Amino acid sequence: MPSRVEDYDVLYTIGSGSYGKCQKIRRRADGKILVWKELDYGTMSEAEKQMLVSEVNLLRELKHPNIVRYFDRIIDRTNTTLYIVMEYCEGGDLASLIAKCTKERQYLEEDFILRVFVQLALALKDCHRRSDGGHTVLHRDLKPANIFLDAKRNVKLGDFGLARILHHDTSFAKTFVGTPYYMSPEQMNRMSYNEKSDIWSLGCLLYELCALSPPFTAYNQKELAEKIKIGKFRRIPYRYSEELNQIITQMLNLKDYLRPHIEEILQSSLLVATVLEEQNRIAERRVRKSAEQERVPLPEPTHSDFRLKEQQLLAREKALKEREERLEHRERELCVRERLAEDKLSRAENLMKNFNLLKEQRIYGAAMENGIASGSSIRSRNNGHFGTESKENRSGGKPASTQEKCTELKQRLQAANMRAHALCELEKNYQLKSRQILGMR
Numbered sequence: 228m229p230s231r232v233e234d235y236d237v238l239y240t241i242g243s244g245s246y247g248k249c250q251k252i253r254r255r256a257d258g259k260i261l262v263w264k265e266l267d268y269g270t271m272s273e274a275e276k277q278m279l280v281s282e283v284n285l286l287r288e289l290k291h292p293n294i295v296r297y298f299d300r301i302i303d304r305t306n307t308t309l310y311i312v313m314e315y316c317e318g319g320d321l322a323s324l325i326a327k328c329t330k331e332r333q334y335l336e337e338d339f340i341l342r343v344f345v346q347l348a349l350a351l352k353d354c355h356r357r358s359d360g361g362h363t364v365l366h367r368d369l370k371p372a373n374i375f376l377d378a379k380r381n382v383k384l385g386d387f388g389l390a391r392i393l394h395h396d397t398s399f400a401k402t403f404v405g406t407p408y409y410m411s412p413e414q415m416n417r418m419s420y421n422e423k424s425d426i427w428s429l430g431c432l433l434y435e436l437c438a439l440s441p442p443f444t445a446y447n448q449k450e451l452a453e454k455i456k457i458g459k460f461r462r463i464p465y466r467y468s469e470e471l472n473q474i475i476t477q478m479l480n481l482k483d484y485l486r487p488h489i490e491e492i493l494q495s496s497l498l499v500a501t502v503l504e505e506q507n508r509i510a511e512r513r514v515r516k517s518a519e520q521e522r523v524p525l526p527e528p529t530h531s532d533f534r535l536k537e538q539q540l541l542a543r544e545k546a547l548k549e550r551e552e553r554l555e556h557r558e559r560e561l562c563v564r565e566r567l568a569e570d571k572l573s574r575a576e577n578l579m580k581n582f583n584l585l586k587e588q589r590i591y592g593a594a595m596e597n598g599i600a601s602g603s604s605i606r607s608r609n610n611g612h613f614g615t616e617s618k619e620n621r622s623g624g625k626p627a628s629t630q631e632k633c634t635e636l637k638q639r640l641q642a643a644n645m646r647a648h649a650l651c652e653l654e655k656n657y658q659l660k661s662r663q664i665l666g667m668r
Contacts, residue, residue, distance in 0.1 A: 584652065
């Protein structure tokens with residue numbers, strides 16, 4: 228018996244759009260909390276109605292733990308209204324989560340981003356490589372507002388309103404749809420595109436999860452299109468690993484044939500542990516669901532099951548060990564960089580001290596030369612005016628020679644003091660370098 232509107236109680240409205248609204252509902256039969264999209268198809272064009280029918284049919288066919296589950300549809304012909312009953316995701320969407328992190332100035336943890344990454348990749352794999360043998364499905368509108376979270380913060384891919392089915396005899400689509408911030412270069416250039424366009428959008432979405440802003444931003448669509456065609460963007464914050472940055476960079480390659488397939492992404496060393504964990508969770512959920520339906524006890528685990536579990540644990544342990552080694556290597560590199568920076572700073576300070584010391588020596592030398600020159604001029608004047616006295620001094624020789632020796636001794640003493648000061652500074656510099664070398668060893 229088909230469902231009716233009266234079979235559900237409307238709790239409150241979650242959001243509204245141009246064609247209808249999204250409401251949280253409760254099913255009267257068992258009290259299950261769901262959500263429905265209330266759409267007025269009376270004001271839609273034929274193309275929009277076709278898009279709506281396509282979304283409903285896709286939701287009925289796509290059955291994956293990381294895709295919003297479809298339950299039912301209700302057609303109210305009197306009010307030309309269509310109700311699409313779907314799974315309720317109480318965790319909200321990624322757009323709200325990013326906005327919250329931006330407001331609080333707090334980045335998301337890399338483990339959570341990798342978990343979202345893997346779950347989205349598994350959902351896209353089910354769309355691009357249908358396990359039931361169906362046609363390839365392009366989402367074409369991957370963005371944070373279309374990615375939902377359940378109570379356990381598991382990802383649910385939703386809103387297939389712009390999705391397109393690619394038949395086996397066709398490899399490319401040509402329609403211009405999607406959100407501009409996450410639109411691929413081939414879509415911007417109005418060229419043919421395939422599932423690699425979804426890979427680009429997934430890369431943009433992951434970039435925004437890390438940086439809390441899209442990789443390409445602009446004040447108008449023309450400027451945004453130019454930036455996307457150039458394909459230059461800043462690195463994600465350095466708090467995230469280089470492996471994650473490399474995967475995002477590969478996904479945001481301007482040439483679609485150089486972007487990785489969804490299978491290649493899931494086989495990367497960065498995601499292997501998380502992929503195993505998610506696959507085990509999905510397998511356990513399917514076994515539990517089938518057991519509940521059949522009402523039979525679960526079979527006892529066999530030796531092969533234990534061996535498979537052991538292999539999975541070993542693979543996960545190996546991946547964690549490799550990641551720990553990478554983090555240790557990165558920490559050592561940062562320590563070396565810090566020591567080199569301190570060494571450069573100390574060398575700069577020593578150079579400044581030596582420069583100031585040399586400057587003082589030059590000033591002192593110039594002052595001494597001026598003093599000696601003035602002294603010689605005075606003696607010459609004395610010799611000119613008082614010839615008899617100078618002769619007496621020359622004949623005696625004792626007073627003039629004693630004064631010259633005292634002056635010479637003072638100059639030598641000052642020069643010795645300055646040289647001793649310079650030697651002390653050099654000794655301190657060498658001691659600092661020896662301590663740094665011992666510390667690096």
